[in-house]
Amino acid sequence: MDLAPKQLKAQDASTLKSTAESRLKNFMQDVTGRALVMMESATQGQHGIAMDLVQEAFISLHKSYSDRSTEEWYPLFYTILNHKLQDWRRKEARRAQPFSFFKKIQLDDESELDDLVDETTPSPLEFLDQAVTAEEIQQAISQLPVRQQQAFMLRAWEGFDTHTTAQIMNCSEGSVKTHYHRAIQGLRASLAHLDPFLGGSSE
Structure with missing residues (x-):
């Protein structure tokens, strides 16, 4: 008696997974080019690193936020991508300066000019x-x-x-x-x- 409901639940889960994967594919096609330009600039033209950062961000997005709407994905994706970039930059800074863990790594000047609009x-x-x-x-x-x-x-x-x-x-x-x-x-x-x-x- 309960075989049909189980089968329907399996079909529903399969449909939802397929829909999420389809949405992710379309989302990736929309943002990949711009995200790569951003990461290549940030990594000074290292295409392989840029590609890895973008792909890792997509994987994290799909893993943690596949149930969110496509509109929500845009800021979430770039937030994840920014974190991936900052992690990479810290590792590069430590590699360049082996003893940098003794001091705070200042990656950029964060001084503010709040009167600028x-x-x-x-x-x-x-x-x-x-x-x-x-x-x-x-x-x-x-x-x-x-x-x-x-x-x-x-x-x-x-x-x-x-x-x-x-x-x-x-x-x-x-x-x-x-x-x-x-x-x-x-x-x-x-x-x-x-x-x-x-x-x-x-x-």
Whole structure:
């Protein structure tokens, strides 16, 4: 008598698993390219490391949050990816400095300028409408400090607001605004020789 219900439950579980895997596949197709660009910039062009970090983040996302909605996956994925990146950077710092465990490793300057409001700064995506190519922008991004890269790409490329970006980066909103502002200033300086319209200050 209870064989049918058991069979139906097995079918339901199989369907849910298939649906989750299908959603993950579509999600991966959407974000992999941008996530790889972000990680390659953060690891200074180490494609293999970047690929590993992105894949590990996908695995962790699927393992821990497969029941969440696709919309929830976006900030969750980048939060996981940020943690993977920070872990990798700490390991690299310790490898480069064998005795660094005796002191706190300061990976980036987290000083804040809370009076900066990044929303008032001209959108970096406007660069694409001028004489600067995406490849030139990517090269300029790779020259920024990692936290500035993250703030810029999460805000400008992924479209996260300041609050969500702060949660992903595990820092204050003031830090996000500071990193984002400095990233834009750095990009303007790097790209000014390619387009004179980018040479002015946004102050």
